[in-house]
Amino acid sequence: LTAPLPRWHTRFDLVVNVLAYLPFGALGMLALHPRVRGAAAWLLVCALGALLSASLEALQPYLPTRVPATLDLATNAIGTALGAMIMLPLTATLLARGRLAQLRASWFARDASAVLVLLLLWPLAQIAPSALLFGNGEIHEPLAALAGVPLTTWQAGWTAGHFMLAEAVVVTAAVLGAGLALSSVMPPAAPRALLLLALLVAALGARTLAYAVKLGPEHALHWMSPSAITGGVLAALALLVAASGSRRRHAALAMIAMLVLLITVNATPENPYHQAWIGQFRAGRLLHANAAADGLATLWPFALLGVLLVRALLRRGRPPTVPR
Secondary structure (H helix, E strand, O other): OOOOOOOOOOHHHHHHHHHHHHHHHHHHHHHHOOOOOHHHHHHHHHHHHHHHHHHHHHHHHHOOOOOOOHHHHHHHHHHHHHHHHHHOOOHHHHHHHOHHHHHHHHHOOOOOHHHHHHHHHHHHHOOOOOOOOOOOOOOHHHHHHHHOOOHHHHHOOOOHHHHHHHHHHHHHHHHHHHHHHHHOOOOOOOOHHHHHHHHHHHHHHHHHHHHHHHHOHHHOOOOOOHHHHHHHHHHHHHHHHHOOOOHHHHHHHHHHHHHHHHHHHHHOOOOHHHHHHHOOOOOHHHHHHHHHHHHHHHHHHHHHHHHHHHHHHHHHHOOOOOOO
């Protein structure tokens, strides 16, 4: 905390450090409402943002490629303060009196927050350049180490046709799982199809943007393979069939879809056709953002499966409601 300002820094780093903590400040104000409001909420969010940044800077000496800097702490604190300041006059309007609160109450169940957060993170998980579209949850190396089998052994006998079939299954399971998870927290009157379409467009948009930025515009739509399109069509048809039924049924089917996704992704070896061109992928200045996307891509299916399972167990323990 008493160290001098770093000798070297770039305008890019300064801007990113401020922008990275803007959402923290804004969402912090929303999270505290109505328990803490006004200037007290702003001060508390600023303190929490500074504490978070200081904690992360204090951990960086243990990472060989990172160096803590007081300038990073200062810019992170400024970003938190600006985000909280922007949201300060809007919090009550958005949450207490605004259209947002009405839509939240009419479109989603009261206990839907965890599922909604994970579904909103799903597009960010697609930034990771996986071989299979929506192929999240890959843990090949830990599984190979646990089984004592070299990774190269898994590739024996796999052809292009096998990889195409695996991708079709993965896309079907991922879209079906996300769609059914969304349906499980929405009443029948809510615009399920519209919101699922928006979620799918966001996921494909994130994938397209990541490929365009990191591999060049000519590779922006490289994910649009025949197997990915086939999987998307199959998932759409399956969602139409599964649309009828209770929300508990949707949650159960979503968990089954996540299990199929995880099994297929981890039963599929590294695709040599994919590795031949993915070597061009360069994280560049967003090295840590891409590392975070890789971690999110690995954990996302497990997190959604766990949240759905916990909700199912909690619902089973509740007494049945008596209709009025």
